[in-house]
Amino acid sequence: MTWDWSYAASIMPDLLFGVVVTVLATIACSAIALLGGLLIAIAQMNCGRVGQHAMRAVMEVFRGVPILVLLYFGFYALPEIGILLPGFVVGVLVLGTVYAAYCSEVYRGALMTIPADMRDAAAALGLSRFAIWYVVLVPIAVRKSLPALVNYVLVLYKQSSFLFAIGVPVLLSQAQLAGYQSFRYLEPYTIAGVLYVLMNVPFVLYQRRFNLKVGTSLS
Amino acid sequence: MTVAIATASILGCAIVSIMLGVARRSGFAPVRTAAGLVVELLRGASVLIYLFWVYYALPLVPGMPRLGPIAVSVVVLSLVGGAYGAEIVVSGLQGVAKGQAEAALALGLSRYHTFVRVVLPQALTQIVPAFASLAIDMVKWTAIVSFLGVQDLLSVANTIRTMTYSTVGVYVGVAAIYLGLSLCTSYLFHLAEQLLPLNRALTAARDSANSSRGSALLMKSGVT
Numbered sequence: 140m141t142w143d144w145s146y147a148a149s150i151m152p153d154l155l156f157g158v159v160v161t162v163l164a165t166i167a168c169s170a171i172a173l174l175g176g177l178l179i180a181i182a183q184m185n186c187g188r189v190g191q192h193a194m195r196a197v198m199e200v201f202r203g204v205p206i207l208v209l210l211y212f213g214f215y216a217l218p219e220i221g222i223l224l225p226g227f228v229v230g231v232l233v234l235g236t237v238y239a240a241y242c243s244e245v246y247r248g249a250l251m252t253i254p255a256d257m258r259d260a261a262a263a264l265g266l267s268r269f270a271i272w273y274v275v276l277v278p279i280a281v282r283k284s285l286p287a288l289v290n291y292v293l294v295l296y297k298q299s300s301f302l303f304a305i306g307v308p309v310l311l312s313q314a315q316l317a318g319y320q321s322f323r324y325l326e327p328y329t330i331a332g333v334l335y336v337l338m339n340v341p342f343v344l345y346q347r348r349f350n351l352k353v354g355t356s357l358s
Numbered sequence: 359m360t361v362a363i364a365t366a367s368i369l370g371c372a373i374v375s376i377m378l379g380v381a382r383r384s385g386f387a388p389v390r391t392a393a394g395l396v397v398e399l400l401r402g403a404s405v406l407i408y409l410f411w412v413y414y415a416l417p418l419v420p421g422m423p424r425l426g427p428i429a430v431s432v433v434v435l436s437l438v439g440g441a442y443g444a445e446i447v448v449s450g451l452q453g454v455a456k457g458q459a460e461a462a463l464a465l466g467l468s469r470y471h472t473f474v475r476v477v478l479p480q481a482l483t484q485i486v487p488a489f490a491s492l493a494i495d496m497v498k499w500t501a502i503v504s505f506l507g508v509q510d511l512l513s514v515a516n517t518i519r520t521m522t523y524s525t526v527g528v529y530v531g532v533a534a535i536y537l538g539l540s541l542c543t544s545y546l547f548h549l550a551e552q553l554l555p556l557n558r559a560l561t562a563a564r565d566s567a568n569s570s571r572g573s574a575l576l577m578k579s580g581v582t
Contacts, residue, residue: 203540204537205512208512211516343398
């Protein structure tokens, strides 16, 4: 079978719609992961020993189980207990929550490297507990964890293709659909692969620049 | 099936990582650039994309073989995992002081022996712990092979779910099994870490230091 340009052109609109959904899903997941991770990290630093262990256990589950299993769980098991959500929402919530668990570790690490003097100084200045966190500690922690967080956004972008498993029309699903309808798999999958890699390039370049500037290497 | 694919992929991934990692440190610039490009390409998109592309699209390219679903799974997981592993190998090799390799070369060891006997054993001490977390990721990645119809843990679970309609129970069970597998993997790597040449040497040195201190103490107590 040879490459058919007219067929490739005819499936482009569908694939581009997939690109839009992929980008939207990535943005939504990142928002949940970045904000949720920060909240988890703050909660972990502020609750007692028992609460800390409980949260760690929950996060171990989120990180130790394949995302596909969690996605299926959200998609098939939640309706059984009466929660009916569209696939896109389930997918974004699951991916966002899993990566919130990953990001919280990054924030926690950053928060722990802030010297205790900083908190003492803020307290000595008479700042409220709320102000100590939101004006002093959180901005420092966010700045410190930025390179690792960019990395996770990149991972989320790649993992958004897993949403295909529960029928969200991301780029991969659109490619599969196009191939399935016309029994030509070469063009849709190849174009999808190239698009995925190309969309990744700006991220990678940005990251490389960022690494050089900050001078830290990412995992 | 999950265990078999995970084991095969982790082994393949280790081989690919070392090859790509060494190629990225090669003295010959084109090899270095090519390895860098391969790594960036493989890391550029999700492993799912490559799995589907190799399974559905590659056989349509003239002259390409049609591989079975299991073979495709192992090959793709090994290659993509290897691209991530290459970074671990590179930073592990960078961690070994340059003087070590220079000294070995100066002593007249061949390049091959310098690498295999001197640099690699030291680098492994750094590489293996980092590789453990990659291996755990690989165990989780194997869940995607269910898309190709491989009868792995997840696809069996889906079959059971459609037969029994007990969704929550099945998925909680599957999650527990995957967690168990991850724990086993990390335990195995923990064991492997203790078998590494440098760690063994360090342990032996510590033991002999302890025993010699012990005998010294004995002698002292014997004298007094």
